[in-house]
Amino acid sequence: MSHLLAKKKSTASLRPKNSNSSLVTGSNTPTDQESRDGKSAKYRSATYETVLATKGSFMRKSDLGITDRSKGICKELLERDQPVPKHTLFRDDTFDEFCQRLQGKNKSRVIQDISRVIVPSAESLAVDGAKNLKHLVESVNEQWSSSIAFCGPRPQPDYAVGFGRSAFTEDQLKTFEPFLGYDPDTYSSYFLATFYMYFPFLTSEVKGTAALDIADRQNAHSMTLSVRGVVELFKLVGREEEANREILAFSISHDHRTVRMYGHYAVIEGDKTSFYRHPIKTFDFTSEEGKDKWSAYTFTKNVYDIWMPDHLKRIRSAIDEIPRGVSFDLSQPGLGLSRSNAPSFLDEDDSQPSQASFVGSAEVTPNTSFTQQTQQVLKRPRRQK
Template sequence: MQRSGGVSLPNSKRKSSSTHHSGKEQRLEQNGIYMKSSTLLQRESKRFCDQLLEGYHEPIGYPCYPVDKIDEVLDRVHGLNEARLQRDVTPWVVPSAENLFFSGVAGLDGIGEEINAEWVRCEPMGLSRPKPDFTVGLRRSAFRNEELEKLENYGTPQNPFYFTPDLSFPFLICEAKTGRIGIDQADTQNIHSASIATKAIVNLYVAAFGREHEKTKDLLGRVLVFTVSHNNRMVNLYGHYAVAGMNSSDVDGHDTVDSYQYFRYDIAMFSLSMYDGRERFRAYNFVRNLYDRFAPQHLERIREAVGSMQRPVPRTGLSFAASDIGLDEGSSRQSFEAIASQENAVFRTPSEPASASQKRDMANMRGQLDKLLRQLQEQREESMQQLEQRRKESKEQLEKQRKESKEQLEQLTGMISRLQESKDAS
């Protein structure tokens, strides 16, 4: 901070929040994520989003205060921390699927949720590892055993199946932030998380059918994940989808196709406090329709892809699957993520050189490989010992049988001799 004539002046080197926000958008775009819509969004998907806004669901399981106190609550949480906002306001905006299930709403038993859970089993796309305020996805019980075997064999941090240890394929993500700047931060975090979730579904179809298959192409331009951003005054609803990447050239000048690009569609924006509260439960109604109408489609879409995958060869010896591998704190971050967090940080710290990060990642992988090789060698030695022990036991048993047979033969020969002598004597 510089001072002039007793007046404090801001340091010119300090980045403003808007500059920091634009820096995040730039990193997202470098990873193919764009905070805007595309003309390639399918009309059918647009109509479906409009249909999700229709109807009315009476809110079930109010928070711990009467409905006529909402205006007072909205005023009181203004300027307070996010925890108060999530506790007092979010349940009116995004109802809990599990609470609805326990309240008797049918058809939600396969839906699970996480609160402030870090996505430890997926690779980020330009920002720090997601940790949404509220995430809704599929529980393990939503899949059959054969489907789980295929998914666990398929899943990696680059192609995640489980995003947290207990939740797979998220389809609804909510971020709650205070103030107008806060809701912009929520939008940024949401599009990052939603793009990772969208990419997971597209990559699943590529693995199951191939990039050029009709079913894979039909996913492009179709909303696959939804997000909700809100503060104590307004709610933003978005749909997220993928499109084919633009043609580019590699270092040799050959045309290549970048995998996919990710966009969002502005579905609606509601006010929680204006218009005499007429829009207050519009987001709640949208989410209820999402649970009833989109969640079954989401599950069936994943099952369709999994059904076309080959069943994995049963594992012997080492009992681990690719989906069991998570990203640790070091290897999960891209080289520039050491300077970026989901919070609106002001200063940046020096980032680790990419070469050093790669060396550390290689060392971690080498350590894991050495550990697996040691386990394999130990199992091999144990198997050889067991085999040798069985051979020894078989040899001893065979020798014992031979000895017993010889003794029985000698006894039988003696009996025959005695019978013959008795016959001759008579």
């Protein structure tokens, strides 16, 4: 889709470049990196759920629900056994006292003490011998500054997991380059979170004494961007039915005692795409002598081991079907299609593209979907040099 091409960031959102290299570090400047408490301000009101809904993202199940296939996968992710770490304060002889000491503590303390036994680190598992996770990368409290915004400021999850560049072949990256941009300091993309994270599929938000509903709203926002990227890729190659009502991402919200786990998916009805979440499990891991204390940990590991490989295969296969030899020019501000071939389809503020920006294209009508608009451009013959 033409609107999926990498978009040049507005001047205000550009990070100052390091004199040695724009990719020397993944750190963010204070202007785009909020504190853990400050970043959640916009999510504190329940009205944010209404704001999301007006954009087509709903914090509930759809009437149609998820596919039977996704239901079966969720069941397997919950039930498949996984080895759990032995040397943690979640062991039987320390668990009760450990949980008591966390009562009333702030978010930073909860993250420090238990977050990695609720949601294990993908990169740490890879370093510790899980070679099947070598292509995964993670971010911690880092703004998704390379994403294209969906609703307000970009997400900044406490923890996120997606694919690194090594997950794709050089040919796939070359084919996909017009949709990613040549310089992550300059371009944003539907398929990136941070400049090093492609197709994020898991986020975790943590609270201390604050309500978990705030964490749920943060996760819903982040995962809308995640699901949107996968759906748009499959629309681009005419395989959107493979993504319809399938869980394409997961989120976990937790505090010092309660965990909420969700799957996120899209419902595609013609040109309309809406985003929903599927409740997988909610529980108090301190109850019943800690019977469920490892449930989130094993679920997350199963996402990594069982669900993730198939998800990556689907993404790779879709990228392989993107037409080769299409000429793009990302040097122009706003979008990247050669100005002689097509108009700029994206607004200057890094927000959702507006259909009004298609005025001036003889092939586009007000009822033409973004998918159709892009396919029209992709089908145009390459100009002879």
